[in-house]
Amino acid sequence: MCFLSPLFLSGLVLLGLPLWLHLLRQYRRNPQPFSSVMFFERRLQSSTKHRRLRYITLLLLRLALLALLLLSFANPFVNRKSATAGKRKLIVFAIDRSFSMRTANELDQAKNEAMRVLRGLSGGDIGQILALDSRVESLAGPEPNHAALEAAIQTIQPTDEASSFGELTRALRVEAQTTGMQLDIHLFSDMQQTSMPANFKDLTLGPDAKLQIHKVGANSIANWAVESVVTSPHVYDVKRTQLTTTVTGWQTGEATRKITLSLDGRLLGTKSVTVPPGGRAQAQFLAFDVPYGPHRGKVSIEPHDSLPNDDEFNFAVERSDPRRVLFLYAAGNSREAFYYKAAIDSATDTGLIAEPFPLEQAAGKDFSKYAFVVLNDAGGLNDKTAQDLCAYVQHGGAALVVLGPSTARSGRVPLSATRTSDDRTIQGIGFIDSQHSALAGAGRFENVQFFQTNRITPKADAHVLARVSDGSPLLVEERMGEGRTLTFTSTIDNSSNDFPLHASFLPFVVQTARYLSGKEEGPSSVAAGTAVPLRQTRNEGTAADVLGPDGKHELSLAESTKAFTFDLKREGFYEIQRSGGQRQLVAVHADRRESDMRKVPNDTLDLWRNTGSATVEAKAGAPSTETRPFSLWRYFMILVVAAALVESVFGSRYLKEAGQSA
């Protein structure tokens, strides 16, 4: 028997205490009255052999109690052999189902190879099926039922996403940790170079994993693809439509490709380009006709090659009339409207027209007809208009709230009700969040000076996008229900600042306008696997909906009221209706990284294999024995309790005897 905390054994010296007490008690008795001690003499028992330990049983019990308690604290244990299961082997089948596996019949080859390996396993071998694209999905196992594993392999279909070996390695490391098993990994893939992570360290497998690579497909495959399509997703003037497409070849020679532009299946134009060997070629389509409304566009090339799926590129475009922006200004303060309208009108591709309107006449106006509302220095905003504006924003609208001297005098920020005060300190720019969509491309406001600002304290959930040099907020975004507001704490004319005199003024006005109108200049097409937002708040009363490329609803009833985002996994067109009522047609294209068929060099694969174990020795299902410490402290504590009970019984008995003898 050993002890984990042997220091407690030093307390065994305390065993002397009961011994001393018992001897002392024996020796010292209560004085007995006697009539006269004149005939008595002092007599002591000097010899220890005359000292008798009375109540020996009680003494032994107390000694045992103390000793057992100390031994318990010392945490005694014995080493005991236990038959425990050693590390068993798990055979992992990782099958690449990314976009590139559509080439020829590579996925079928991978599945057949996986089946072959699976059938070669012993009856008790435990297996697991993983499907690999941008993420790793476990389809079956770990389990010894090989029929179930086969069935899972059969269900694997190609996706439109790119594969990631880094993601696979991370998932395998987690699997090894959670199962405690040694992994015998079989990877069935075309082993594209583009699937490798940027950092080789992300491919480290660990000592409990052995990697075997089953490469499918040819080592060298020439492939052309429509790599990208660049066009504005919103069209307001058909005379200004413009589309640029790029055709790329990998491991190709020089070739001519015919590019076709179609919209909703209607041919709009064709062009022919010569693609240099392993290079790119671009083509432009100008002033093509786009009817009003959302449309499904496609750019395709011919002739097709071994991977025809990337010879087409989907994009979405919508034509609409320019939307109006309501600019509310206080009477006698139309100067700022002039500046704002001039800025908006100068950007022809925004699809927005500024409509100045006196604030005093805005009561009862239907704000929902406008892309967004600009509330300019509205210190005298009446309650009815304020309520209507709040309701408009709450239901998905947007507003640009400009603060000026009138607002400073009123002491309150319209719509937000935040306190404000006048600040006449001359300041420059201190901070800009240029990564935010509202300020992307707006520059850094260099050399802009502000003579008058409204000093406000934003709410806790507000997002400060820009600050002046003393740290006061300059531009603040707030969410209100399904909508949002941007608050600019200075004027947008040159009365409180010289902002309009600087180059950053126009991009600021245009970008904030785009942001508030929801017409941000995003791509006309997104890659498969991209997530799109469905709602801004957790208001479960508003439902969102997504129709997939096959026209079917992608969300369940519960998801439609709760989901915040949706992953666009398949190539094609998705119709998205957000909880605020906005509808959007989104084009999804396959990840063009998969079009590059270049393979991972063999030496790189060897390096990858070497990050794991060369062999996996443990036999499946073989138990092993190991010596483990078995703690005895519980049993000692049980004895302590028993000794305490018996000691109390004996102690009370002897106490009674002592009382009677006294």
Add this chain to the structure above:
Amino acid sequence: MPVDVQNRLLDPSILAQISNLELIAKTVVDGFVSGLHRSPDFGFSQEFAEYRAYTPGDDLRHVDWNVYARTEKAYLKRYRGETNTTVMVLLDVSASMGFGSGPLRKIDYAKILGASLVYLAHLQRDGTGLITFADDVTNFVRPSSRQGQLIRLLHGLDSATLGKRTEFARPFFELQRVMRRRGLTVLISDFYEDPETVIKTVEPLRYRGNEVVLFHVLDAREVEPVLDGPVLLLDMETDEAIETSADYAKTEYRGKIAAHIEAMRSKAQSAGLGYFLLRTDKPLDAALREYFKIREGKL
């Protein structure tokens, strides 16, 4: 009365169950007198000596009714033996007298003895008095044979409480003041004092023609102590504590106490004093017989 019943009445364990001291005294004396096979009449001598005028409270059985018939005045017959002896009972009530291992403590036993003696003296029409003492006189009842004296004496005995130390000189000084006539002095004590000192204190009384009886009252465990191992003893008078062993109590102590008792006896006898050792576990009749013997011898 049968002898066994008579002895039971004098058995201290029986007497301990009776709380009334007067009753105890009567029980003891009646038992003792019955054992002597004497006449139940009061008085021990039947020889007529003289007449005495009747005073309220006197026993009507001793009225000479013939004289009353003739003279219409009551007179008591007095017999030989009814002398004017004064009996003084001196009771030690020091703290050591509170020791006891049986049903009666020494003080209780001494009270019973004293009550029996005063009752017996009362029967014999002796003038009887009482002095209780510890380190000083705690109670003094002047000797008298008048009506109510017995009650006063019994009350004085019953109400006696334990004091602290023992001082023989004080009571005897008081006694010498009040004993104008020769009489009988009974000293009841445990005599935890140097025998020479005790005798020297008591002897002067003897020189004046008084009879003195020393009743040495001891508990059985004082004579034969039994200790269960080493023990710490506390003196009840001096509060002195002393550790001693069972072996010592069994051997050396017994020798010492026996020597002390013997010294008391021999010195008392040498001084012409009566001495009687009384153990609280023994009946009282032997003590009474000793008293009676001395009383008659005086006559």
